Amino acid sequence: MDNPSAPLPSGQSPPDRISSESSGPSRRAFLGGSSAALASTTLASSAGVARARPQDGPRLTGLSKLTLTINGEKRSVEVEPRTTLLSLLRHRIDPPLTGAKEVCDRGNCGACSVMIDDQPAYACMTLAVDLAGREVRTVEGLGTLDDLHPVQAAFCEHDASMCGFCTPGFVVSTVACLEQEPEADPSRIRELLSGNLCRCGTYPHVFAAAETAQGMMAGGTLDAAGSREDKR
Amino acid sequence: MVDPTIRWKSRKKLNLLNTEYPRVDASAKVTGSARFSHDMRLPGMVYGRLVMIPASRATIESIDLSQALATPGVVLAELAEEDKDQVRYLGDDAVVAIVCGTSPETAQDGVRAVQIEWTPEDNMLISEEQISAPDAPKINRRGNLRQSGERGDAEKTVQALGSADVQVSATYSVPVQHHLCLETHGCVVDYNGGDEATVYASTQAVSGNPGSFARHLGLKSSQVRVVCQHMGGGFGSKFGIGLEGAMACRAARQLKRPVHLMLDRKAEFLMTGNRSGSRQVMRAGASKDGRIVALEVEAFKFGGTSGGSLPTPPYMYQVEEAYAKINTVHQALDGNRAMRAPGHPQASFAMESMVDELAYGIGMDPLEFRIKNLSDEAHHRQLRRVAKEIGWDVHPNRSGPGKKPLASGQRPAGAPLPPAGDHWKEGIGFGVSRWGGGGHGGARCEVRIDSDGSVTSSCAVQDLGTGSRTYVGTIVAEELGLGLNAVKARIGDSALPPGVASGGSVTTGSVAPAVQHAALLAREALEKKLEPVLGAEPGAYTFDKGRVFVTDDPKKSLSWQEACALLGRDPLVVTGKHQGKLADGGVHGSQAVRVAVNTRTGQIKVLDMVAVQSQGLTLNRLATKSQINGGMVGALSYALFEQRVLDADFGNLLSANMEDYKIAGAKDIPRMRALIDDDDMRPTVSGMAEGTGVPGAGAIANAVYNACGARVRHLPLTPDRVLEALKDA
Ligand code: FES
Ligand code: FES
Numbered sequence: 036m037d038n039p040s041a042p043l044p045s046g047q048s049p050p051d052r053i054s055s056e057s058s059g060p061s062r063r064a065f066l067g068g069s070s071a072a073l074a075s076t077t078l079a080s081s082a083g084v085a086r087a088r089p090q091d092g093p094r095l096t097g098l099s100k101l102t103l104t105i106n107g108e109k110r111s112v113e114v115e116p117r118t119t120l121l122s123l124l125r126h127r128i129d130p131p132l133t134g135a136k137e138v139c140d141r142g143n144c145g146a147c148s149v150m151i152d153d154q155p156a157y158a159c160m161t162l163a164v165d166l167a168g169r170e171v172r173t174v175e176g177l178g179t180l181d182d183l184h185p186v187q188a189a190f191c192e193h194d195a196s197m198c199g200f201c202t203p204g205f206v207v208s209t210v211a212c213l214e215q216e217p218e219a220d221p222s223r224i225r226e227l228l229s230g231n232l233c234r235c236g237t238y239p240h241v242f243a244a245a246e247t248a249q250g251m252m253a254g255g256t257l258d259a260a261g262s263r264e265d266k267r
Numbered sequence: 268m269v270d271p272t273i274r275w276k277s278r279k280k281l282n283l284l285n286t287e288y289p290r291v292d293a294s295a296k297v298t299g300s301a302r303f304s305h306d307m308r309l310p311g312m313v314y315g316r317l318v319m320i321p322a323s324r325a326t327i328e329s330i331d332l333s334q335a336l337a338t339p340g341v342v343l344a345e346l347a348e349e350d351k352d353q354v355r356y357l358g359d360d361a362v363v364a365i366v367c368g369t370s371p372e373t374a375q376d377g378v379r380a381v382q383i384e385w386t387p388e389d390n391m392l393i394s395e396e397q398i399s400a401p402d403a404p405k406i407n408r409r410g411n412l413r414q415s416g417e418r419g420d421a422e423k424t425v426q427a428l429g430s431a432d433v434q435v436s437a438t439y440s441v442p443v444q445h446h447l448c449l450e451t452h453g454c455v456v457d458y459n460g461g462d463e464a465t466v467y468a469s470t471q472a473v474s475g476n477p478g479s480f481a482r483h484l485g486l487k488s489s490q491v492r493v494v495c496q497h498m499g500g501g502f503g504s505k506f507g508i509g510l511e512g513a514m515a516c517r518a519a520r521q522l523k524r525p526v527h528l529m530l531d532r533k534a535e536f537l538m539t540g541n542r543s544g545s546r547q548v549m550r551a552g553a554s555k556d557g558r559i560v561a562l563e564v565e566a567f568k569f570g571g572t573s574g575g576s577l578p579t580p581p582y583m584y585q586v587e588e589a590y591a592k593i594n595t596v597h598q599a600l601d602g603n604r605a606m607r608a609p610g611h612p613q614a615s616f617a618m619e620s621m622v623d624e625l626a627y628g629i630g631m632d633p634l635e636f637r638i639k640n641l642s643d644e645a646h647h648r649q650l651r652r653v654a655k656e657i658g659w660d661v662h663p664n665r666s667g668p669g670k671k672p673l674a675s676g677q678r679p680a681g682a683p684l685p686p687a688g689d690h691w692k693e694g695i696g697f698g699v700s701r702w703g704g705g706g707h708g709g710a711r712c713e714v715r716i717d718s719d720g721s722v723t724s725s726c727a728v729q730d731l732g733t734g735s736r737t738y739v740g741t742i743v744a745e746e747l748g749l750g751l752n753a754v755k756a757r758i759g760d761s762a763l764p765p766g767v768a769s770g771g772s773v774t775t776g777s778v779a780p781a782v783q784h785a786a787l788l789a790r791e792a793l794e795k796k797l798e799p800v801l802g803a804e805p806g807a808y809t810f811d812k813g814r815v816f817v818t819d820d821p822k823k824s825l826s827w828q829e830a831c832a833l834l835g836r837d838p839l840v841v842t843g844k845h846q847g848k849l850a851d852g853g854v855h856g857s858q859a860v861r862v863a864v865n866t867r868t869g870q871i872k873v874l875d876m877v878a879v880q881s882q883g884l885t886l887n888r889l890a891t892k893s894q895i896n897g898g899m900v901g902a903l904s905y906a907l908f909e910q911r912v913l914d915a916d917f918g919n920l921l922s923a924n925m926e927d928y929k930i931a932g933a934k935d936i937p938r939m940r941a942l943i944d945d946d947d948m949r950p951t952v953s954g955m956a957e958g959t960g961v962p963g964a965g966a967i968a969n970a971v972y973n974a975c976g977a978r979v980r981h982l983p984l985t986p987d988r989v990l991e992a993l994k995d996a
Contacts, residue, residue: 049569049598050440050544050981053394055915117372125306126370133306134299136499138449139532143925146449174299183294191293194889197897198732199296200449200499206297229933232925234449234500235732236900238936240893 101167105132106176114163121147121158124173134174134203138232145231148204148211149173155211157230174203177210186210189248190241197235205231209245213252221246272806273787273846275884275950276745282811283745287889290737291756292497292730301497304469305529307455313342315518315528316374317511318364318381319537323357323599323918324388324404334380335366340373343518344381347510354385356392356406356572357918358601359510359538367518367526391918392599406572406597415568416593418579427561427588431552433628439549439617441964441982443569443911444542446606447930450499452539453529454508456515458484460523465492468512469529471501472768474727477761479508483516493761495729502731503605504540506768511538536923540604541911543568543575547617551586553625557639559584562621564591573602576610582618583699584640599918605770607898608702608957612905612964616982619698619965623972632665633969634697646699649857649879649944653697656877656940657859658682662695668976668996669694683874683938685863693874694974696860698962704882704953705852706776708845711764714743714785716793716839720831722747724785725757728766728778733956734890735774739782742886746786747793748810749827764842772954776850779886779952785843792841796833801825851951855944856880858899858962861937862970864977866993869986871971873903873937876963881947882955888943894956895941902963904931910983 095116102111105128114123121140124132138146140159147158150172178184183191186209196202205228212219212227219227224245233241278285295301320327335344344366354361364381368374390397390404397403398411405411428434454468466480473495478488498505508516515528530539545568552561559581568575580591603609626636634654638647654660658679663669672685673693685691712726724743730736740756747754757763767777793815794805801808801824803817810816815830817823861875876899885891908929912922922928964982971989972978976996979988 049395049596050442050546051569051911051913052442053913053915054921055394055396115372122371131306131308132299133302133308136303136305136449139925141924141926144449174297178298180294180298180300183297187294187297190297191289194289194293194893196290196293196296196732197893198449198500199292199301199497200303202296203299206299225933225936232449232930232932233900234447234502234930235893236897237893238900238931238933239896239939239941242933242936 120161146204148207185251189244193244195240195244309525312525325354328384331382341377343367356599394915415595419590424590440546446504448500451530451535456519458519474765542606543570543603545613570603571600582614645855653859696969698966700856700958700961702958706850710781712781712785727763775954780846780849788841869989881944883949892941898959906964
């Protein structure tokens with residue numbers, strides 16, 4: 036062995052990416068002051084509402100009442116300024132709509148995808164107070180167990196879900212994609228679905244389902260449009 | 268005594284099994300009506316959040332919960348441990364308190380109001396310098412670095428290396444990988460006081476966990492029911508109940524109301540385990556005629572506070588003389604857990620890369636070199652098949668990296684094309700896997716037939732997305748000659764007959780035989796009822812297309828409904844047990860990858876991936892393909908993107924969210940073909956999914972080299988690393 040006694044081959048740190056400023060002035064010393072680095076973790080920031088300029092009217096606090104349409108039904112709800120649409124759907128209406136999932140809660144994964152006035156949106160990145168008078172469609176509003184939307188039927192047919200946690204988001208994004216661009220070619224479909232992540236690796240079957248659904252929505256049937264390879 | 272009547276139907280006679288069919292819960296999943304633990308809403312339920320100190324090592328001076336308790340909506344704020352004065356590693360040990368509120372937002376308000384004074388330690392025990400400093404505190408009793416394994420004869424290996432025609436020295440490394448289950452860890456504890464509780468848990472072990480929850484609720488196992496109808500991924504990280512499960516129980520016990528405690532995304536990154544990282548320092552030698560004559564490995568496993576995992580080299584390939592020394596490196600970080608084929612992707616990346624380097628080193632076709640050094644015939648046939656599919660036979664760079672873009676005719680018909688431009692070079696790489704799978708005893712399945720013809724098949728197994736719920740029903744439907752949705756499958760509830768924990772791809776091999784046994788018993792019991800009516804003795808019937816026939820006299824028959832009506836008031840109930848002869852371990856996989864590499868920017872685009880996988884009898888070809896795809900996607904993501912980033916000074920994880928920890932998305936996915944190896948004609952079942960995630964990363968790295976001569980020995984294969992490696996090309 037070249038250097039069998041060296042515990043970690045010199046010049047290499049553990050295989051993760053590690054940032055360190057061990058030489059030179061460190062941020063830690065800077066932040067902690069010179070005497071002691073007694074950190075105080077208090078995250079008790081009072082509500083982080085941006086300061087409103089006078090012409091914007093009074094600043095929002097407490098609960099606001101508003102009416103919006105969810106899956107075709109008018110709903111009056113009470114929300115805080117910080118309440119996201121995702122939280123509204125999952126926690127503030129009864130019965131809750133839990134199809135949209137909270138995964139990253141910051142616009143990275145698409146598990147919370149919904150449509151607002153027919154535009155795809157991340158429910159976790161949308162404040163509920165902004166939705167007065169708007170129309171929200173969730174996965175629950177697309178089809179039912181006995182009457183699936185073509186996209187849902189195609190997802191079943193192609194096994195485009197494994198654990199299924201990303202699936203409602205993918206279904207909504209696929210519907211939005213095909214409603215907005217019925218002619219989208221396969222690479223455009225991938226583009227339009229690139230705001231959704233799946234950890235189980237359903238992507239190939241999601242794409243196949245989207246293409247089948249495209250055929251169905253254009254007037255075909257599942258069988259006619261189905262392009263599943265190698266059906267034994 | 269082996270009972271000859273216990274068997275799977277022969278393949279020719281199968282109507283459902285071994286065909287492609289949708290999973291039975293697909294429509295629940297696509298409509299959003301599938302309820303995960305996250306989605307549970309119960310009367311009076313509160314939401315729990317854990318409070319963590321953001322450092323790997325700290326002294327805790329004081330924790331003040333009074334402001335948290337005074338926060339509107341907060342119903343509980345409590346220390347995790349009374350006298351905890353230290354954080355010893357960044358993981359569940361950094362949890363200091365729990366806050367429960369009437370909504371997720373108020374719980375979060377409460378977390379923000381907790382005041383903690385703490386002093387970071389000087390040495391955060393994360394970087395190489397830190398853990399090996401002379402005065403570094405010990406993370407593990409036995410030290411921060413220790414030898415944990417050794418195999419082979421060091422001296423003979425050095426001699427063999429000396430006699431090799433070609434010798435290669437190289438160091439390979441892979442970072443820690445997160446499971447990144449989309450549904451975070453946690454559970455909803457339905458407890459209102461009294462002596463019964465139901466826990467809705469995102470778990471890979473429904474049958475195994477009532478006892479752990481019960482302990483923390485102050486109840487007995489028999490008083491706790493664990494339910495998991497759907498779960499958003501596990502990948503090996505969700506066997507135990509974790510600190511989050513224990514804290515949820517504690518809170519529910521105190522509050523006497525249901526507690527919903529699912530970790531937030533940051534806590535998920537910090538404390539739910541991971542795939543350990545590794546570095547493998549290798550020297551290997553080959554003879555001119557293509558034998559691997561020697562391999563010397565010093566490996567380091569990076570498993571945080573746990574031991575890390577790595578099969579002892581040599582991995583997969585036959586080596587004449589090998590010596591391996593394995594070391595465990597501890598960092599003050601969350602310990603590794605099982606993750607889809609624990610240790611294997613790490614071992615595979617290094618070994619497949621080294622095998623490639625040796626092949627090109629002696630000027631031999633890397634496909635032929637592999638076949639020569641693999642002992643299992645299954646790999647030989649599979650490698651030839653994937654090579655054909657990927658276009659190796661018409662590929663120009665079979666003895667070394669290419670210089671020019673490919674011409675038409677140098678790819679198979681229909682192969683995906685690289686982006687336009689001479690600076691995109693194409694290459695092909697290979698890798699193989701072998702996995703244990705099979706099954707073990709313990710699983711039971713109950714089949715119940717009612718006189719109205721309805722059939723239920725029940726087992727407390729969980730479905731991680733593999734399709735287990737589906738085959739719990741379809742195996743019975745197959746044996747009884749019924750249709751796809753005719754049998755109601757009930758799973759995911761510890762009140763049902765026991766399943767097994769889902770790890771090591773043993774679920775199928777453990778549960779499916781019990782289901783088949785129950786189906787056979789049900790059939791036999793029903794045949795006994797038919798005897799007085801149709802005249803033939805048990806064993807002389809055929810069940811097909813919703814009818815029962817006397818095999819030798821098909822005119823004598825009843826519809827399924829008529830047959831079941833003979834049962835009268837008492838349902839027919841049988842319980843099947845695991846049957847060893849219906850399952851067999853030992854599955855093989857081979858994969859090939861075509862990539863394009865941009866030699867100006869270092870960008871890698873995977874164009875095409877092909878996997879062929881064996882498993883004996885396939886229960887559902889469509890779900891199996893999904894699983895194979897899943898393995899390939901996971902490996903691609905590991906190969907190209909996933910990278911944990913740590914701050915050694917502050918002892919913190921910088922990549923604790925999904926914008927900083929990148930995984931493969933829609934546009935990264937190449938054409939993927941998942942092929943089932945039907946040459947494996949064993950009349951047995953086995954899981955196989957773990958093996959499918961093993962070879963991909965090595966195959967991609969090998970394809971990058973084959974494309975342009977850039978040998979990147981560290982994952983992820985980022986553009987800067989490709990450009991750096993190109994300098995040596
Ligand atoms: S939860 Fe909204 S994008 Fe991830
Ligand atoms: S199906 Fe599990 S995350 Fe997509």
